[in-house]
Amino acid sequence: LKPRYELIIMLLRRIKRTKKLARSSYRGFNNFRVVAKPENVDIPAYVQFLTEEETSNLAETFGPAMAHDFKGKSGSVFVHYAEGASVSKRHIFVGLGKTKDVNVNTFRTASAAATKKLRSLKIQSPTFSIPHHSEDSETLTKAIVSSVKLTNYSFDKYITVEDKKPFFLDGVNFLPDAQYGEDQIKKIATYAKEAFLYGEATNLARDLGNERGDVCNPSFMQDQAQKVADSSDLFSMETIDSDGLQKLGMNLFYSVGKGASDPPRMVLLRYNGNPDSDDTPIAFVGKGITFDTGGLNLKPTGYIETMHMDMGGSAAVLGAMSVLAKLKVKKNVIGVLCLAENAINERAYHPSSIIKSYKGLTVEIGNTDAEGRLVLADGLTYVQQKYNPKHVIDLATLTGACVVGLGEYSAGLFSNCDEMSGTIKNLGDTVFERCWPLPIYDEHTEEMKGKQSDLSNTGKDRYGGACTAAAFLKEFVEKDTKWTHLDIAGPGMYSEERGPMPKGATGFGSQLLLEYIKTY
Numbered sequence: 001l002k003p004r005y006e007l008i009i010m011l012l013r014r015i016k017r018t019k020k021l022a023r024s025s026y027r028g029f030n031n032f033r034v035v036a037k038p039e040n041v042d043i044p045a046y047v048q049f050l051t052e053e054e055t056s057n058l059a060e061t062f063g064p065a066m067a068h069d070f071k072g073k074s075g076s077v078f079v080h081y082a083e084g085a086s087v088s089k090r091h092i093f094v095g096l097g098k099t100k101d102v103n104v105n106t107f108r109t110a111s112a113a114a115t116k117k118l119r120s121l122k123i124q125s126p127t128f129s130i131p132h133h134s135e136d137s138e139t140l141t142k143a144i145v146s147s148v149k150l151t152n153y154s155f156d157k158y159i160t161v162e163d164k165k166p167f168f169l170d171g172v173n174f175l176p177d178a179q180y181g182e183d184q185i186k187k188i189a190t191y192a193k194e195a196f197l198y199g200e201a202t203n204l205a206r207d208l209g210n211e212r213g214d215v216c217n218p219s220f221m222q223d224q225a226q227k228v229a230d231s232s233d234l235f236s237m238e239t240i241d242s243d244g245l246q247k248l249g250m251n252l253f254y255s256v257g258k259g260a261s262d263p264p265r266m267v268l269l270r271y272n273g274n275p276d277s278d279d280t281p282i283a284f285v286g287k288g289i290t291f292d293t294g295g296l297n298l299k300p301t302g303y304i305e306t307m308h309m310d311m312g313g314s315a316a317v318l319g320a321m322s323v324l325a326k327l328k329v330k331k332n333v334i335g336v337l338c339l340a341e342n343a344i345n346e347r348a349y350h351p352s353s354i355i356k357s358y359k360g361l362t363v364e365i366g367n368t369d370a371e372g373r374l375v376l377a378d379g380l381t382y383v384q385q386k387y388n389p390k391h392v393i394d395l396a397t398l399t400g401a402c403v404v405g406l407g408e409y410s411a412g413l414f415s416n417c418d419e420m421s422g423t424i425k426n427l428g429d430t431v432f433e434r435c436w437p438l439p440i441y442d443e444h445t446e447e448m449k450g451k452q453s454d455l456s457n458t459g460k461d462r463y464g465g466a467c468t469a470a471a472f473l474k475e476f477v478e479k480d481t482k483w484t485h486l487d488i489a490g491p492g493m494y495s496e497e498r499g500p501m502p503k504g505a506t507g508f509g510s511q512l513l514l515e516y517i518k519t520y
Helices: 002-011 053-062 064-069 104-121 137-151 182-210 218-230 242-248 251-257 312-322 372-387 400-406 418-431 442-447 465-474 510-519
Strands: 016-023 031-037 045-050 077-081 090-095 127-130 172-176 235-240 265-272 282-292 332-342 354-356 362-364 391-396 411-415 435-437 482-487
Touching: 031 182, 045 104, 053 064, 053 090, 064 077, 077 104, 090 104, 104 137, 127 137, 137 172, 137 182, 137 418, 172 182, 182 312, 182 510, 218 235, 218 265, 218 282, 218 312, 218 332, 235 242, 242 251, 242 265, 251 332, 251 354, 251 372, 265 312, 265 372, 282 312, 282 372, 282 510, 312 332, 312 391, 312 510, 332 372, 372 391, 372 465, 391 510, 400 411, 400 465, 411 418, 411 465, 418 435, 418 482, 418 510, 442 465, 465 482
Parallel strands: 031 172, 045 090, 045 127, 127 172, 282 332, 282 391, 391 482, 411 435
Antiparallel strands: 016 031, 077 090, 235 265, 265 332, 354 362, 411 482
């Protein structure tokens, strides 16, 4: 290991030959470089990943004190100041744990820990190593770059006191191990750019989710979608306003938002990455309840305060759509934002009302707080009838029942296609937006039958609520459509910070959608 440490001491003095990859106006580091050679450019800090076994040789190079203090435990961080160097020259060691336990998620955790340390030290432009590891270089590079990007996030819009404003990294360097050849380094640069843009998508979704409901209403979301549409000639956009919803007979959708001062609307953002293709587009449909009071079945204190994040599904869809042109995706994609505020006034819809859906099925309202499935039902029907997509994914912070079952660590995955379900689960593991398959049994479907209507929007009791909600949505999916519903109520909004995920809106789903487009 000693030659590696000598190389690092040299790196702490100089770095040369860089390739600039990306810039962005979004929060996070705004530019980064994949560094080809460690010479000739000063840097403030170098981040190196070490297993517990690799720390055994630290004493020889860095002295016994460091070897005593840093054991390489997973997620542990140690800052070493080189003798004779200024305090700006730091070598930051990050532990990976035991060699046999190291995997790609270990690097995610370690990268997040290092980024938090760097931010606390207010180090502007650090350099992260891209080690030569048993994980393939693509998976490893994306995991490290993505974790740094996502950890370098804070929703600081409303912080005005200087001492409270968070510090952000910028101009971050990534240095591939010397064992990588020139061609591999070029590929690593490409992987890093993609991971960076994926992070951009997630952080946009986070910003939208963290924005409060008095600002982020349906009009605001429409404006954000328009900005995406205006960013490239490959986009076109259609908005069905409140009057349009009524004229079309999208009564479920309209009813949810008719009690709000800002009317409901559906935004359809179309990306034409392959205009000459005869293939039907893939459709992403996002629940966009910009604030959920629960309606006349009012949410109590302790549950209502976070409901500005109940539009996480539409935020994830818009986040994914926002980077398609930058990624040069050669596919056609429809992003559907089902936008409404579930508010209360004299016009708010009532429990026990029977409402006719766009599909024609009638629905009795068992609870006005089961509103997300109503806007999705009409949204799903519309996009299928107009665009005939063969693949549809909807995302929604839909049920507390899913959080009870899976916690905040995983989305509930429901699908009418086993192949699609398996693909999404595997892709979720790849980008650390994990999903767990759950069933829709005939009994779940039976529970959603109405007594004086075709359907009810609630089940018979509180058991299996995530499954019965998915069963309701399935009633609005055509037989030939491959469909997956992701209940992101848990991972879409964190109650506390974990690794690269912040407290609050996480942007969950954007990266998974982008990965799925590759397989379509």
